[in-house]
Amino acid sequence: MTQSRSRSFFSESGVAGLTHRAFTAGMGYDSADMARPLIGICNTSSELNPCNSHLPALAAAVKRGVLQAGGFPLEFPTISLGEVHLSPTSMLWRNLAAMDTEEMIRGNPLDGVVLLTNCDKTTPAALMGAASADLPSIMLSGGPMLNGHYQGEVLGACTDCRRYTAEYLAGEIDGATYREVEANLVRSAGHCMVMGTASTMNSLMEALGMALPGNGAIPAVDSRRMQLAAAVGRQIVRLVEADIRPSQILTPAAFDNAITLLHALGGSTNAIAHLPAIAGRAGIELPLSRFDELSRRSPLIANLRPTGSYQMEDLFYAGGIPAVLKMLLPLLHGEALTVTGRSLAENVADAATSNAEIIRSLDDPLQPEGGLSILRGNLAPDGAVIKHAAATPALMSHRGPALVFQDVADLRARIHDSALDVTPDHVLVLQNSGPIGGPGMPEVGNLPIPQKLLKRGVRDMLRLSDARMSGTSYGTIVLHIAPEAALGGPLALVRDGDEIELDVAGRRLQLHVDDAELASRRTGWTPPDPAYTRGYGQLYLRHVNQAPQGCDFDFLRGRTPVTATAQPKF
Ligand code: FES
DSSP states (O other): OTTHHHHHHHTOOHHHHHHHHHHHHTTTOOHHHHTSOEEEEEEOOOTTOGGGTTHHHHHHHHHHHHHHTTOEEEEEEOOOOOTTTOSSOGGGGHHHHHHHHHHHHHHSOOSEEEEEEOSTTHHHHHHHHHHHHTOSEEEEEOOBOOOEEETTEEEOTTHHHHHHHHHHHTTSSOHHHHHHHHHHHOOSSSBOSSSSHHHHHHHHHHHHTSBOTTTTTSOTTSHHHHHHHHHHHHHHHHHHHHTOOHHHHSOHHHHHHHHHHHHHHTOOTTHHHHHHHHHHHTTOOOOHHHHHHHHHHOOBOBOBTTTSSBOHHHHHHHTHHHHHHHHHGGGSOTTOBOTTSSBHHHHTTTOOOSOTTTBOOTTSOSBSSOSOEEEEETTEEEEEEEOGGGSOGGGSEEEEEEEEESSHHHHHHHTTOTTOOOOTTOEEEEOSOSTTTTTSOOBOOSOOOOHHHHTTTOOOOEEEESSBOOTTOOSSEEEOOSSOGGGTOGGGGOOTTOEEEEETTTTEEEEOSOHHHHHHHHHTOOOOOOSOSSHHHHHHHHHBOOGGGTSOBGGGOSOOOOOSSOOOOO
């Protein structure tokens, strides 16, 4: 397919070719530009997405690299999804962003594309679209923020947003301190700098083979991030010349590599929704069982918050993701092809670890198994997820009475009520917060600890839901329960006082209510009213898959590779 799409576009005869060339020349380009491989720079920059607002400078560096290598770079925007500003949840639009990316790649006469992303959903969305379009592609993220600092303490977004809010509600810090934390938290451009969802997904791009080494950890404002962008610009031209496409890179071996890195990093639970969605675009089934199989043989070796002590800037100084991957090589498919045109093992051959406290060896891990587990039981027949590495060890085996909240509105109305009948042994249960019930499977699974218990010193409880949680969250939190409550999953049938048992070692989540009683409750169950009756929301409700399938739309799974020549106009 080498350069065939742009060549056919610019060399077409008649009025079509005339307009293609004339309007491109109208931007100041000439035939020498139009003779080169046309590289699209898909930019998710937006001032409504602070994590991606600095991407124009990176786009300029990518263009410089494309020109150095003899390509013709043209930048285009796609939808940007920011965690902070979008309501009710950015996940509601991840698939819309993926459609935007895929169709703009398909509709324009591009030979290759660089995908500029950063905040949580922008990275999986862009790769889902690129995987379905299957044009030579490289992922490039904007990088993490620098560490925050306050009175000698390192601050991390947004792990410390939650931690200090809990301390404030508990009366342990005053309003002035709370405001100082806010003022010192976000020091620079970039995405959240703990091992949250953005750090996770942008790091996994290296293991998948879809990003150049260094993509995960180079800070957003480090000059080496700009140098990486220029290198990406040069490499995408070579990738077009070699005609290496995502379908050759996104193989089962590549997903095994990504899952192994996910466990080794103590990465975000959100990856367990995004990776199956990306794999689905590549025609690969990625069942939850594969995450659990690889968890049992993948030690946690990166000492990063919220499971550990350090942050992305520290990881970069310690050797970055290439050093972590090199440490993991005995557990990886090192022969897997990457966008460098070389194997994963070749990419990291020269990587070195400079801080054994941050990047541990396989012989001296932080935990012998990965940080995430898949649970099953009569409460989660199709699976549930727990990030046990960020949970309280004493709660890993727990049985207690349920305290049920029907939805997020009910939770907000009652959780801090001083009259709430709750003890530290209770299991907090949130219903109707899954892909359909949320809608959009919002990051509300880290239910707040009731204020009356915070004041008694309680900082963690067992909490369950069909929602997601931010990758920056921590605690004993079971998520992604499937099928979700809004579809009539067993979670919908839980009532106050029911006994619930969690056994992480046995990977079990059990509702101790007999089958006859559950059947009786089911006859009285009615689904909640749909959140949307028109527009994109209704399309979403009709077609979204459940969490184990990655919450993609049923009609978007798989790929339709772009045609070798530009599409004819009608
Ligand atoms: Fe964008 Fe955290 S808000 S990565």
